[in-house]
Amino acid sequence: MKETGNISIHTENIFPIIKKFLYSDHEIFLRELVSNAVDATQKIKRLSSIGEFNGELGDLKVQVSFDKDKKTITISDNGIGMTAEEIKKYINQIAFSGATEFVEKYKDQGDDKGIIGHFGLGFYSAFMVAKEVEIISKSYQDGAEAARWICDGSTEYSISSAKKKTRGTDIILHIAEDSEEFLEEYRLKSILEKYGKFLPMPIEFQEKIINNPNPIWTKSPSDLTDEDYLQFYDELYPMQEKPLFWIHLNVDYPFNLTGILYFPKVKNEMQLQREKIQLYSRQVFITDEVKDIVPEFLMLLHGVIDSPDIPLNVSRSFLQADSNVKKINSYITKKVADKLADLFKADRAAFEEKFANIGLFVKYGMISDEKFMERATNFCLVQDTNDKYFTLDEYAEEVQAAQTDKDGNKVYLYTTDEQQQDAFIQSAKQKEYSVLRLDSLIDSHFIQAMEAKLEKTQWKRVDADRIDKLIDTGINLEAILSDTQKESVKKVFEETLNDKQKVVAVEAMSPDELPAIVTQNEFMRRMSEMSKNGGGMGMFGAMPTTYNITVNANHPLIGKLASLESEEEQKALAKQISDLALLSQNLLTGADLTAFIKRTIANQ
Numbered sequence: 001m002k003e004t005g006n007i008s009i010h011t012e013n014i015f016p017i018i019k020k021f022l023y024s025d026h027e028i029f030l031r032e033l034v035s036n037a038v039d040a041t042q043k044i045k046r047l048s049s050i051g052e053f054n055g056e057l058g059d060l061k062v063q064v065s066f067d068k069d070k071k072t073i074t075i076s077d078n079g080i081g082m083t084a085e086e087i088k089k090y091i092n093q094i095a096f097s098g099a100t101e102f103v104e105k106y107k108d109q110g111d112d113k114g115i116i117g118h119f120g121l122g123f124y125s126a127f128m129v130a131k132e133v134e135i136i137s138k139s140y141q142d143g144a145e146a147a148r149w150i151c152d153g154s155t156e157y158s159i160s161s162a163k164k165k166t167r168g169t170d171i172i173l174h175i176a177e178d179s180e181e182f183l184e185e186y187r188l189k190s191i192l193e194k195y196g197k198f199l200p201m202p203i204e205f206q207e208k209i210i211n212n213p214n215p216i217w218t219k220s221p222s223d224l225t226d227e228d229y230l231q232f233y234d235e236l237y238p239m240q241e242k243p244l245f246w247i248h249l250n251v252d253y254p255f256n257l258t259g260i261l262y263f264p265k266v267k268n269e270m271q272l273q274r275e276k277i278q279l280y281s282r283q284v285f286i287t288d289e290v291k292d293i294v295p296e297f298l299m300l301l302h303g304v305i306d307s308p309d310i311p312l313n314v315s316r317s318f319l320q321a322d323s324n325v326k327k328i329n330s331y332i333t334k335k336v337a338d339k340l341a342d343l344f345k346a347d348r349a350a351f352e353e354k355f356a357n358i359g360l361f362v363k364y365g366m367i368s369d370e371k372f373m374e375r376a377t378n379f380c381l382v383q384d385t386n387d388k389y390f391t392l393d394e395y396a397e398e399v400q401a402a403q404t405d406k407d408g409n410k411v412y413l414y415t416t417d418e419q420q421q422d423a424f425i426q427s428a429k430q431k432e433y434s435v436l437r438l439d440s441l442i443d444s445h446f447i448q449a450m451e452a453k454l455e456k457t458q459w460k461r462v463d464a465d466r467i468d469k470l471i472d473t474g475i476n477l478e479a480i481l482s483d484t485q486k487e488s489v490k491k492v493f494e495e496t497l498n499d500k501q502k503v504v505a506v507e508a509m510s511p512d513e514l515p516a517i518v519t520q521n522e523f524m525r526r527m528s529e530m531s532k533n534g535g536g537m538g539m540f541g542a543m544p545t546t547y548n549i550t551v552n553a554n555h556p557l558i559g560k561l562a563s564l565e566s567e568e569e570q571k572a573l574a575k576q577i578s579d580l581a582l583l584s585q586n587l588l589t590g591a592d593l594t595a596f597i598k599r600t601i602a603n604q
């Protein structure tokens, strides 16, 4: 038998168009052909299990080999095989019409990068790397004659009988000159490992099986031990630190999804995202660009997601609007929140111990996802400077009595740097106020979000003002100095500092407090911090930083300053006092610091 024919498709020359679209992703030809071979072996297994095939199944597997001299790559399977009629039907019609449909759909989109790099172009993707493709196949059906099909990617093909004795299909790619990079062992191996690491049938390359056909996400959680999960993590990300815990995802309605998400051990944002979540479709690796499929804050997690219901051959904008994708998003969010809530309930002490690591996910989730915020307010913890953890409700109760100001607002004091803000923390502690430790990069955003959510609650950094201003209970101390004295002290400080960015005020504080303190307004500081983090507040970032110098009108040293006759002596004392205040905030630097040290030594 020998027959040539024409493949009936509308677009004359689809090959150049496809090649252009897939330019950066030629390697997926192997994923497509190996997946087809795996499908074929699974089909024969199924036929055998339902009694439609009674022959020997044999050792079902897919073999990939290459011949550098002949410039071929061969993908062989012992699956169901195809008769000549079936090749005509499945390859000439289905495979080519799939390719045509794709081109019809995307040919007008130019170089639109929106097209996701992975789509099931199937068999036709072979022509991205091959100038000619041969199929030699023998169907499982009794008495079936082997067939050979050959085509150079144009619309012409030829089909004849072949000598193949065993059941299954060999796809032989005659590699084009511009694709000879694929005729290298390491290249083929790395592509196979990337896409085929968890394919459900054994894949043999260079006499070795390169995959694990039964990854644990396909099993039932009740059949798995912690050790299994840890081992699998190691298989996914060799040599990494153990994860904290994991969630086994398993849903079959209203969409299909399985997977395992691991919470990595991360202390700071810089370490994040080194490893990525891998997306599979029926155990075929698709991508690790899971944006749009996994909620953004959960991209901080590691692991695998496997779903045949995620559309892979569509543009990003379509993906965002896809209802399955949306459902998958909220399902995963819910599962993660449930898992965290369970852990919290089951063992609070262990949860607290892990919170340094998981706090980042929790806070990021609360900021970015309203539903997650709802759920997480029950288990999100805050920690005070005595290392004690509170839920948000517990904390509200803790500070309610002492830290409510005259307008009825609860004031939460926090520190971002215990070392540097120690003097302020001590002032707060003297008044028996609690100070929270909120020192990670995400915390400024977390605070903004929580202020918007919690009613009548204000968050103030402990060094944003003097303590009785931060929590204004309405009880004002009397100043020992007269108003005129206060005015003149103010003037002395202003002239001594001689700096418009340092705003002086003289106020009645407790004599136990320092003679002067330097603070930075909470609002201005937040704005400039957010602009530094790229929060679009550029104008605040460009403005010079302003500090408030509050002089303690009730401190004995200020009393002494007010009573000095000589203006020179007043200024010398004001200089020493303000330098000390700046020094305590690490704000005395350079020539000013050198001058301060020299002067202090000279005065000994």
Ligand SMILES: Nc1ncnc2c1ncn2[C@@H]1O[C@H](COP(=O)(O)OP(=O)(O)OP(=O)(O)O)[C@@H](O)[C@H]1O
Binding pocket: 032, 036, 037, 040, 077, 079, 080, 081, 082, 090, 091, 094, 095, 096, 098, 120, 121, 122, 123, 124, 169
């Ligand atoms: N190795 C094989 N053994 C048996 N049949 C095959 C083999 N490869 C391809 N086929 C047949 O050819 C058809 C077309 O393959 P093609 O890869 O183009 O599309 P598909 O696998 O149906 O879908 P997709 O576009 O998602 O890959 C398959 O559905 C299958 O029936």
